[in-house]
Amino acid sequence: MDHVATKPAAGTADAAPKSAAGGIDHQPQETDGFQLVIDALKLNGIDTIYGLPGIPITDLTRRAQADGIRVLSFRHEQNAGYAASIAGFLTQKPGICLTVSAPGFLNGLNALAHATVNCFPMILISGSSEREIVDLQQGDYEEMDQLAIAKPVAKAAYRVLHADDVGVGIARAIRAALSGRPGGVYLDLPAKLFAQSIDAETAKKTLIKVVDPAPAQIPAPEAVKRALDLLKSAKKPLIILGKGAAYAQADADIKALIEKSGVPYLPMSMAKGLLPDTHEQCASAARSFVLPGADVVMLIGARLNWLLSHGKGKTWGGKSAKDWGGQKFVQVDISPLEADSNVRIDAPVVGDIPSCVSALLAGMGTNWPKPPAEWLSAVAEKRNANVAKMAETLAKNPSPMNFHSALNVVRDIVKANPDAILVNEGANALDFTRSIVDMYKPRKRIDVGTWGIMGVGMGYCAAAAVTTGQQVIAIEGDSAFGFSGMEVETICRYNLPVCVVIMNNNGVYKGTDVDPTGRDPAPTVFVKGARYEKLMEAFGGVGVVAATPSELKSAMEEAIRSRKPTLINAVIDEKAGTESGRITSLNPAAAKKK
Ligand SMILES: Cc1ncc(C[n+]2csc(CCOP(=O)(O)OP(=O)(O)O)c2C)c(N)n1
Ligand SMILES: [Mg+2]
Numbered sequence: 001m002d003h004v005a006t007k008p009a010a011g012t013a014d015a016a017p018k019s020a021a022g023g024i025d026h027q028p029q030e031t032d033g034f035q036l037v038i039d040a041l042k043l044n045g046i047d048t049i050y051g052l053p054g055i056p057i058t059d060l061t062r063r064a065q066a067d068g069i070r071v072l073s074f075r076h077e078q079n080a081g082y083a084a085s086i087a088g089f090l091t092q093k094p095g096i097c098l099t100v101s102a103p104g105f106l107n108g109l110n111a112l113a114h115a116t117v118n119c120f121p122m123i124l125i126s127g128s129s130e131r132e133i134v135d136l137q138q139g140d141y142e143e144m145d146q147l148a149i150a151k152p153v154a155k156a157a158y159r160v161l162h163a164d165d166v167g168v169g170i171a172r173a174i175r176a177a178l179s180g181r182p183g184g185v186y187l188d189l190p191a192k193l194f195a196q197s198i199d200a201e202t203a204k205k206t207l208i209k210v211v212d213p214a215p216a217q218i219p220a221p222e223a224v225k226r227a228l229d230l231l232k233s234a235k236k237p238l239i240i241l242g243k244g245a246a247y248a249q250a251d252a253d254i255k256a257l258i259e260k261s262g263v264p265y266l267p268m269s270m271a272k273g274l275l276p277d278t279h280e281q282c283a284s285a286a287r288s289f290v291l292p293g294a295d296v297v298m299l300i301g302a303r304l305n306w307l308l309s310h311g312k313g314k315t316w317g318g319k320s321a322k323d324w325g326g327q328k329f330v331q332v333d334i335s336p337l338e339a340d341s342n343v344r345i346d347a348p349v350v351g352d353i354p355s356c357v358s359a360l361l362a363g364m365g366t367n368w369p370k371p372p373a374e375w376l377s378a379v380a381e382k383r384n385a386n387v388a389k390m391a392e393t394l395a396k397n398p399s400p401m402n403f404h405s406a407l408n409v410v411r412d413i414v415k416a417n418p419d420a421i422l423v424n425e426g427a428n429a430l431d432f433t434r435s436i437v438d439m440y441k442p443r444k445r446i447d448v449g450t451w452g453i454m455g456v457g458m459g460y461c462a463a464a465a466v467t468t469g470q471q472v473i474a475i476e477g478d479s480a481f482g483f484s485g486m487e488v489e490t491i492c493r494y495n496l497p498v499c500v501v502i503m504n505n506n507g508v509y510k511g512t513d514v515d516p517t518g519r520d521p522a523p524t525v526f527v528k529g530a531r532y533e534k535l536m537e538a539f540g541g542v543g544v545v546a547a548t549p550s551e552l553k554s555a556m557e558e559a560i561r562s563r564k565p566t567l568i569n570a571v572i573d574e575k576a577g578t579e580s581g582r583i584t585s586l587n588p589a590a591a592k593k594k
Helices: 033-043 058-066 077-091 102-118 131-135 146-153 163-178 191-195 200-206 221-233 243-247 251-261 284-293 306-311 353-364 373-395 403-416 428-436 457-468 478-482 485-493 533-538 549-562 581-586
Strands: 030-032 048-051 070-073 095-099 122-128 156-159 184-190 197-199 237-241 265-267 296-300 328-333 347-350 421-425 445-447 472-477 498-504 542-546 566-571
Touching (some): 030 033, 030 200, 033 163, 048 058, 048 077, 048 457, 058 070, 070 457, 077 095, 077 122, 095 102, 102 122, 122 146, 122 163, 146 156, 146 184, 156 163, 163 184, 163 200, 184 191, 221 296, 221 328, 221 347, 221 353, 237 251, 243 353, 251 353, 296 353, 403 428, 403 549, 421 428, 428 472, 472 478, 478 498, 485 498, 542 549
Parallel strands (some): 048 070, 048 095, 122 184, 156 184, 237 296, 296 328, 421 472, 498 566
């Protein structure tokens, strides 16, 4: 059988000894923990590992590569972890991050938490030190009880002590990562496991090819009917698509549902492009009109967390921060625990999104009534007015360049290259990109996610390029870029088609703050006029400074044409940003301004 590679039993030479008769002796073949981990991953279709070598997993990376798994080696585990997490989102296969014990493990932990919070399937596999010594706290090399530390931030966490349990350990990790609401899983592999020798035939029988790792969860017909009755009764309906809807890969049915319903929809950030942002039902440009205005809202794979102001308060037309705006909600979600987390859900539809959307579509029949014309025309009017206002702003060409004039270029480039994947992080660099740059296809926009986390940039770029083969464009705040900047070496090393554009405004939010005492730079500012493009040049990529929209345009076009790793230092007016971008309201301001 091909899945379990074997090696000669200990003490035998590589070439099997010939018997006197000239035939091959049938000696028992041995395998080991290293090989079983690789075999179990391969058996389950895992073809890529994102990691960083060292004790005790160095040979695991080498042997995985030799066995045909693609091993992407990073400069910091956090970036390998973010890469694995987004690979999970893009492919519906668990992204694997491989780290060394204690410090490497801790570096990967942020990404594990990120995967869990964002519902991305990921497995953090970490080597760990000797159990007997760790548990007696005798001071082992990199001693740490990693399993206990991973548990609170993981959807599930397992440890494998014996080679004949590797198959079960990997199978459980895959099921936990993928089934139901996906998430981050921790798999602890102590050093001793890797070298354990075991009879290959026996070992082969312990491996498990996981059958149906993300089983369909069919919604109850009554729940579907309740939801459709509520939607039909609405005078001002709205649909909100979340990144769960993007993850689901039910693109054709989601589009059909939106179009058959005739209901205006809002895509959350990573759901942009499920339908083109230029779609006539897209209400993104009228967000602050449709949220308070809607009477029935159908959420598809979107949670009523802070990103949707918890479904209440002023954003939703409530009188004050905690007041209900009067909306009734339909919530389509795979987790039965999601409903009522923030406000009452009148019609929960629990199931996997493809099954729910197809059941909703079937239930709508052939003559589903369109929403009242007054609502549709009011939304259209608001949207068109805001789009026209934005077009005016984008057409300006101020000097120095600002976010709008730079992103006007990016907007055209993405329109001309709709298959490119857009990675985005920062504050202003994030918020302006999200609202200005239209997306045209599903899962083309990947960003800071639920936590608004900085540092996903270069890891996301690498994984997006590797898993899709498409051009990647990263729009990065200069602060955001700094969290993963060293990975431009990784991008150059693997020669990935990544074009990084740094919106360089000399700081966090903007570059104008000063230390009132005059001693140090202010906490929010960086070296002025920093030459980030030289970082890319240092590793053989292309570096460009772009101080005008036309320079930015030609540099991006050339990067896409050549598919060479490119870093464009887009010089932005340092006064251009606002504190915290669009979420200034969450920023507790000091009572007394200094
Ligand atoms: C891991 C992490 N650390 C810190 C923050 C706080 N934070 C939010 S945005 C941001 C950087 C904003 O600056 P930049 O990326 O340059 O974007 P700009 O607004 O200047 O365009 C920081 C540090 C965070 N979100 N995540
Ligand atoms: Mg900045």
